[in-house]
Amino acid sequence: MSTLANQLAVAEREEIARAIRLLLARPLLTVAAEPAGFELVRRRHEPLAQWFDYTCGWSLVVEPRRGYARLTKVRANPDASRPARRVRSARAPFDRRRYVLLCVTAAELLSMPMTTIGMLADRVVQATAADRALAAFDPVNKPERMAFVDVLKLLESYDVLRAVDGTTETYVESAEAKVLYRVDTTLLMRLPAAPVGASRLAVPPDEVPARFEGLLMGLVRERRYGGAVFDGAADEAHSETATTDAQRNLRLRHSVLRRLFDDPVLYRADLADDELAYVTSLTGRQILRRSVEQAGFLLEERAEGFLLVDLDGLATDVRFPDDTSTARVAALLLLEPLCAAPAGMLPEQLTEAGADLLLRFPRWAKAYQSEDGAARLSEDAVRVLRDAGLARRAGDRVVACPAAYRYRLTETTSSDPEDRSERNRA
Structure with missing residues (x-):
């Protein structure tokens, strides 16, 4: 093989590796959000699709004309560590109400290539009123409009919605706001990743809470691994006999x-x-x-x-350590007492540690300077650590995981005697 051929082969491998890491962090990659990354994925589509299918069993769809690439990630054990997040308000995770409005809004958008925010809100009002299992959407109330705007901004970030006239945020202040949208219904249909559609789980609404975990597992069960699926749940007896070694x-x-x-x-x-x-x-x-x-x-x-270590940081969707939120800074600071307690820490001890942080840094964490602030701060910090694989719950205690011991804190002193901070050194 010539020197040029070797160089081309090396360049191809490097491009494929880079595209893999890009898609791991951004399973929905659009040309509008990242033109260079999308062009790379478009150019190396075939080997990328083969790699993801063989390695993880995930499908990759690239639509050059529509300008998006969708990697359909499926997890055998879904959890809450990667919630949908509000584009506004410091990227707070979606609550139950916003998830409900997201599902209803997406369903209504499927038949609307163009719409206005008022028409869409009216459709959501009608849909929620017709379903006895859902609380009716009331755009008269500002908190409801705020939740609706969070849903629309999320869909805009996915390029499913595109405002061609007006801005979505104006609806927060007035239900009479005028915003015109173009809807990409094809991309909208690509968003769900579950191999089993929720509509196949024919379960009465009043039975869902008691069967929620089983129903959730039924949504991600894949036929390729053997076993039969009935109403979203596997027939375990049949699964034992039907599954081959392959x-x-x-x-x-x-x-x-x-x-x-x-x-x-x-x-x-x-x-x-x-x-x-x-x-x-x-x-x-x-x-x-x-x-x-x-x-x-x-x-x-x-x-x-x-x-896995990505020296370029391409595959990292959430960084740690990170100072983009108070909870993330607190999570780093809580690692020290948590790692010093091999048996773990009780909620009361974590709250005490949170109170100590608030006392040591009185000008910091203004949102937590309240009566229950220390408890809320410790809870939010523990959630960050658990999502990062650095802590776990063991009964009523929180215990540091082995990876947590990779971090240590060193104190740095500024010229301002009142302005001292602790920073991470890995």
Whole structure:
């Protein structure tokens, strides 16, 4: 092979690796939001689709004319660590009301290539009023309009909605606001990632709370791994006889590598016995290492588990440590007392640690300077640590995970004697 051919092969591998990491962080990549990244994915579409299908069992759809690439991520164990977030108000996570309005709004938009904010709100009012399981949408109330605007801004960030006249935020102050939208219904239909549609779960609304966990698992159950699906739940007896060795190995490969590439850290203690056997087998280790290399990561393997390092930071959707919110700063500061308590910390101890932070830094965390501020601060900080794979709940205690010990705090002193902060050194 000539020198030029070698250089071209190396460039292709580097581009594929870069595109893989881009898509891991942004499973919906649009030309409007990131033109260079979208062009890279468009150019390397075929090898990227093959890599994601083999490694994680995820499908990649690239629509050059419509200007988007959609990586459909499916997780075997869905959790709340990646909520939809409000584009406004410091990216707070969606609450239950906003999720309800998101689903209803998306359903109404499917038949509306063009609409106004008033027409769409009227459709949502009618849809919620017709469903006895939903609280009716009332645009007269400002909190309801704020929730509706958060939903629309999220859809705008996905390029599903595009305001061609007016701005969405004006609806917060007045229900009479005039905003005209263009709707990309094709992209809207690409958003759901669950392999089983929610409409197939024919369950009476009053039974949903009691069966929620089972129904949620039914939404992400995939037929390719064997077993039968009835009303969104697998027939376990049939599954035992229907699953072949090939299907079982496929499930093991995808379940392990999905978590390795999508989670901050993969602990051996969190793997099932068959998954642990797979990653310690010769074949499993070879596939794992090859996949990591192809994606351009560095693999850190320790006795406790696996962690991928992206030197370019392309695959990182949420950073830690990070000073973009008070809770994230508090999470870093709470690591010190948490790591110093091998048995973990009780809620009362965490609240005390939060109070100590507020006392040490009185000009900081203004939103938490209240009677219950210390408890709220510690709860929010623990949530950040859990989402980052640095802490877990063990009964009524919060315990530091092995990766938490990668961080330590050093104190830096400024010229202002009252302005002192602690910063992270990994």
